Amino acid sequence: MGKNLVDLLTLDDIRLLKLLEIIQTTIIFAILSYIFAKLLDRYVFINYTNEELKKMNTIVLLIKLILSLILYVIVYYYILKISKLVPSLGNIINKKFIPHTTLNYSYSFICAYIFLSLGSNIEAKFSVLRESYMDDEHGFI
Numbered sequence: 001m002g003k004n005l006v007d008l009l010t011l012d013d014i015r016l017l018k019l020l021e022i023i024q025t026t027i028i029f030a031i032l033s034y035i036f037a038k039l040l041d042r043y044v045f046i047n048y049t050n051e052e053l054k055k056m057n058t059i060v061l062l063i064k065l066i067l068s069l070i071l072y073v074i075v076y077y078y079i080l081k082i083s084k085l086v087p088s089l090g091n092i093i094n095k096k097f098i099p100h101t102t103l104n105y106s107y108s109f110i111c112a113y114i115f116l117s118l119g120s121n122i123e124a125k126f127s128v129l130r131e132s133y134m135d136d137e138h139g140f141i
Helices: 002-009 013-043 050-055 058-084 089-093 103-118 122-132
Strands: none
Touching: 013 058, 013 089, 013 103, 050 122, 058 103, 058 122
């Protein structure tokens, strides 16, 4: 346990470069996610009001939600590919640093948060689906 604690608290060059790469990828993912979410929202998706969503058939709403999520996953994939085109600052500073080893720390969280916050009223669709399947006595139906 002592060695693990020392490893946790050590701030050597590689650890600092990993932190730098996490910051770099967070910035890249945030910018790309924001741009793609806005583009999709403006040119691909129809933004429904809550009243329109509540009037939709549950199956239709579920299909629309699934199609939106499929498109977002495809966009996630390309955001990751685009971000790998940007050279890692850690590798530029130290050639021994293995680039892009920290992508998973920021990639999923940042992309998901921005897409859920900005994109095609996904949160509203989830909310309407959740309300349509909740029962006070039995919970999720």
